[in-house]
Amino acid sequence: QQSPSVRIVEVGPRDGLQNIRDSVPTQTKLELIRRLQATGLSTIELTSVVSPRAVPQLKDCREVLQDEKVKTFLHNPRLQLPVLVPNEKGLKIAIEHGVREVAVFVSATEGFSKANINCSVQEGLERAKRVAALALATKEAGEFQIAVRGYVSCIFADPFDGQTPHSAVLHCVQELLQAGCYEISLGDTLGVGSPPNVRSLLAYLKVNNIPLSKLAGHFHDTYGQAVANVWEAYTCGLTVFDSSVAGLGGCPFAPGAKGNVATEDLVYMFNNAGISTGVDLTRLTEVGTWISKQLSITNSSRVGTALMIK
Numbered sequence: 001q002q003s004p005s006v007r008i009v010e011v012g013p014r015d016g017l018q019n020i021r022d023s024v025p026t027q028t029k030l031e032l033i034r035r036l037q038a039t040g041l042s043t044i045e046l047t048s049v050v051s052p053r054a055v056p057q058l059k060d061c062r063e064v065l066q067d068e069k070v071k072t073f074l075h076n077p078r079l080q081l082p083v084l085v086p087n088e089k090g091l092k093i094a095i096e097h098g099v100r101e102v103a104v105f106v107s108a109t110e111g112f113s114k115a116n117i118n119c120s121v122q123e124g125l126e127r128a129k130r131v132a133a134l135a136l137a138t139k140e141a142g143e144f145q146i147a148v149r150g151y152v153s154c155i156f157a158d159p160f161d162g163q164t165p166h167s168a169v170l171h172c173v174q175e176l177l178q179a180g181c182y183e184i185s186l187g188d189t190l191g192v193g194s195p196p197n198v199r200s201l202l203a204y205l206k207v208n209n210i211p212l213s214k215l216a217g218h219f220h221d222t223y224g225q226a227v228a229n230v231w232e233a234y235t236c237g238l239t240v241f242d243s244s245v246a247g248l249g250g251c252p253f254a255p256g257a258k259g260n261v262a263t264e265d266l267v268y269m270f271n272n273a274g275i276s277t278g279v280d281l282t283r284l285t286e287v288g289t290w291i292s293k294q295l296s297i298t299n300s301s302r303v304g305t306a307l308m309i310k
């Protein structure tokens with residue numbers, strides 16, 4: 001019998017960096033990607049191709065994608081390297097740079113949708129569907145097919161609108177799956193949810209015929225609930241989780257929200273449970289220490305900090 005495993009989607013180079021105000025040198029971003037790959041992580045979100053006015057930190061996305069080492073990674077069939085794109089312009093730039101997977105993103109709620117992508121939820125869904133259709137059609141144009149991942153933000157609450165009804169999340173998940181996304185990452189953008197909220201939403205999606213095998217968990221850690229939320233989601237049946245080395249992360253349009261759950265903390269927890277992640281925790285901890293130093297910030301991973309003191 002095969003031992004149980006989970007897939008970790010490392011979002012440090014994208015979600016992790018997008019909210020850092022001081023400009024991070026492109027070389028540091030590239031070094032981060034290289035070091036993360038060397039830990040055994042096989043899914044790493046490289047960057048986003050979004051309006052440089054919306055997210056100035058990632059305006060060097062082209063330089064990142066043009067790097068020789070990144071190009072070899074993009075050619076490696078064992079690696080999954082999604083790039084976040086909000087529209088056709090972003091998709092076009094990603095394809096030009098040899099990207100084989102993109103992530104489209106919508107919010108379940110109107111307030112965050114307007115703030116983040118300057119349109120309503122339904123307009124955001126229509127845009128994401130157009131991007132997905134174009135990406136999936138690339139094969140017919142004689143190129144390789146681009147895989148499409150989807151994000152639904154504000155699954156529990158919105159910074160402007162308050163609590164999110166489950167039905168709003170369901171609607172977005174259904175639409176994105178129908179658009180051809182192979183997986184939908186459920187984002188607690190504000191990091192306000194707790195395990196009972198996770199259980200309740202996943203049970204609701206399941207009874208409404210959403211296969212849990214198509215879902216991933218993306219938990220921010222504002223209230224310190226993210227590790228517990230991941231475990232709860234795992235016991236409900238999810239096996240894919242987004243996280244950031246050193247707990248980096250946040251969104252410029254979600255004021256007050258903290259970083260993603262730390263990758264080190266997830267690897268430690270799953271290791272202890274005998275669940276394989278394919279990631280070398282010692283190496284990962286070194287990456288967390290290194291990047292925290294580069295960015296002059298406190299390492300937000302409890303495991304990373306504890307292991308480094310030892």
Ligand code: HMG
Pocket residue numbers: 015018048049050051052053054055085086087089090091105116117118151152153154186187188189218220250251252253
């Ligand atoms: P807009 O102003 O409505 O659209 O923005 P626009 O088409 O008028 O474009 C404005 C400017 O951006 C133009 O430049 C475009 O050319 C340029 P100008 O003519 O003014 O010089 N532009 C682009 N440049 C590069 N790449 C592109 C692109 N598109 C337009 N793809 C838009 C609408 C969606 C573009 C904008 O609001 C945007 O880029 N938003 C992205 C915001 C973002 O990246 N947020 C963080 C990621 S989401 C997140 O963190 C949540 C997540 O982690 C899950 C969770 O935690 O819940 C995924």
Ligand code: MG
Pocket residue numbers: 015187189218220249250251
């Ligand atoms: Mg996020």
